[in-house]
Structures are given as structure tokens and as C-alpha cells.
Amino acid sequence: MMADSPRAAADIELPEDPAPAPVVHYAEQALLGALLLVPERLKTIGLLEPEHFANTAHSALFAAMCTVSPPAPEVHRTSPVWPNQLLAAAQPQARALTAAYLHLLISVCPTDAHAPAYAQMVRSGHARRALRQHAGVLAQAARTPGPDPAGVVLARADQLAVYLDELATAFPSHPGSMPRTPPAPEPAAETSTEAEDQERMLLATATAHPEELPRMRWLHESDFTVPAHAALFACLTTLARRGTPVDPITLLWEAQQRGLLHEGFGPAEFLDLVSHPAGAPEHWGQKILQRALLSQAASVAARIEALTANQATSVHQLATGSRRALAALSSTRARWHQATSDPVEKTPVPQPTASRTPPVRSPTPRAGPVAPTPARHSR
Known part of the structure; x- marks a missing residue:
């Protein structure tokens, strides 16, 4: 039995270490901790929605913060009314949320004065995830074509272009705005x-x-x-x-x-x-x-997914690199429209018939010197 124990121990599957949380997870915690400490910070963080949070519990807690009115500052300083109200409002959507976790959020917040910076980090994390989702939808449309594969792919590309315009407006440029991530290698043409x-x-x-x-x-x-x-x-x-x-x-x-x-x-x-x-x-x-168009759309999606996988790339860099990747589809798109558009039919110019031919008129004399009138003989 003792001889078999090392082998038996080797056969036991130990649980794998969980994947480390992304950096934006700590930004979400710091922001919620700041708002738990000072509810008035909600007015300073700018436009932020519950769906901008990657963590479900964090999203439910922030949604409660947006709906539950905070108590007066003097009441908040002396009583845990605000955390208790938030917990009661958020727990139906996030049952794992506990009072102990709310205390943890408060303890990990370095300072509530940096709440606007934490909120911008949360928005950046959401923008990265949303861009990756757009690329995934484009890739899905290119790989599983339906009745109108080219039309669906181009519609998804248009949606991606609109979102990139939104990102460029929401996240201004800065020095070094070009993406540092090398583009993904072009996939080989799939033969069938x-x-x-x-x-x-x-x-x-x-x-x-x-x-x-x-x-x-x-x-x-x-x-x-x-x-x-x-x-x-x-x-x-x-x-x-x-x-x-x-x-x-x-x-x-x-x-x-x-x-x-x-x-x-x-x-x-x-x-x-x-x-x-x-x-x-x-x-x-x-x-x-059409097959080339779908293949190129899948290549564009792969390049954007490679950009979003690099956490060191800023959101504006993501928008810039994604626009460049999407521009590669423009030439093929123009050729597709040229191939599928109906040729312009020229309307024949009606030739005048003999009955409609206007009568030939003598040309109007040009203006010139007045001909001299012979003088009359006086009687």
C-alpha cells in the first residue's frame, strides 16, 4: 500500500490556479469603493453605464448606485445606510454580493478623489471588450454565410466603422497613438x-x-x-x-x-x-x-482581435489600428458593388422624323452698316 501511495498521489488532479484578474477588475473595485465612501463622487465620474463593468456583481452594484438616492452626508458619516440600501437593491441580480465584499471594495480604494480616473479606466476596458465583440460578430458573419453573405458582412463592417468613430470621439489622441502591436499574420487562402x-x-x-x-x-x-x-x-x-x-x-x-x-x-x-x-x-x-470578400472580412476581424488582445494598447490606438485594418476591405467592397450593380442603361436619344423636321429658315442677316438710301429729287 505504501508503495502505491506516491502513484496514487500523482493520480490526484489538483485544482488549477485561477487565471489572474485583469487590471480593469481592480479599477472597477477602486471606483465602487470610492462611491461607497463618498456618494457625491457619482456627479464627477462622467457618463458611465452598468454594462460598462466586466464583473456582473460590480455591474449590479453600480446600477443600484444609479437608482438608489444616497442619504444626507451627515447621515452617511454616522450610519451604514448607503451600503445597506445598495446591498438590498443589488443582491437580486448578484446573489454572491455580500456586505463583506462591500467592505473589501472600500478597503482597496486608494483614494476617493481619483474616482474620475477609475471611471475612465472602466470605460476603456468596456471599449476594448466591445471592439473585440464587434470583430467576433464580423468573423462569425464571414465564416457562416447565409442567404446574402456579402450583404451581411458589409452590414457588420458598417456597424464596426460606426463604433470606431464613436471611440475616436470618446478617447482623444495622444502622443504615440499608433498601435505598437504587430498585425496578425495574413491567413492563408482557404481552398475547398x-x-x-x-x-x-x-x-x-x-x-x-x-x-x-x-x-x-x-x-x-x-x-x-x-x-x-x-x-x-x-x-x-x-x-x-x-x-x-x-x-x-x-x-x-x-x-x-x-x-x-x-x-x-x-x-x-x-x-x-x-x-x-x-x-x-x-x-x-x-x-x-464574394468568397474573396468574406475571406478578407475574416482577416480584418483577426487583425482587430489581435490588437485588442494586447492590454498595453490604448483605446485610441485600438481605434486607429482597427480603422487601418478595416480600410483593407474598402477596395474589395467597391469591386463587389461594381460587379453586382446593374449597368446604367443609356436612354436612346430620339431621332427627329421627317414630319417633325422644322422648316428650313433663311439665316437672319448679320448687323452691319446701314445701306445708304437714295435721296429723293425735290419737285
């Missing part, structure tokens, strides 16, 4: 069987209908997930721009000149790739561009 099939169909249909290519300037090589497909699309656009005849053979020759043929992808494989068109090039091009 569906994406590869769509790119193959585009190459085949564009080879069969090259006259459509000039109207598809909104599609770029970077939108493709397979590099070989992007290179073949570049061959197609080059031939169309030159005015060279486009068919499977001329495209095969261009691909050979660019060194795209290799073992495993020779002339036979190439001709099989582009010889089975179905549908219209614009249809497949929009599918590819």
Missing part, C-alpha cells in the same frame, strides 16, 4: 472543392466567351484561391487586352510561354480544364469575388 470548381468553371466559360472579360475588370488575380488558376486568369485577361484571338489553343500557348505547364499539368490536363464551359463568366466571377 467548391472554390476550385468555381474557378475552373470561370476559366472554361471565359475561354468560351472572351468578349465578357472587358466587363469583368472587378475580378482580380488575388481573388483566386488556387495560384495556378490565378495565373491562367492573368493569361486570359492579357490575351483579351491585346486583342489576340482567345480559344483553348491560344490560351495553351500563352500558358506555355509563362511557364505554367509542368509535369502533372500538361497540355492534356490544361485542355480538359478549359474545354467544359457551363453558365456565364460573370456568374462564376461573382462567386469568386
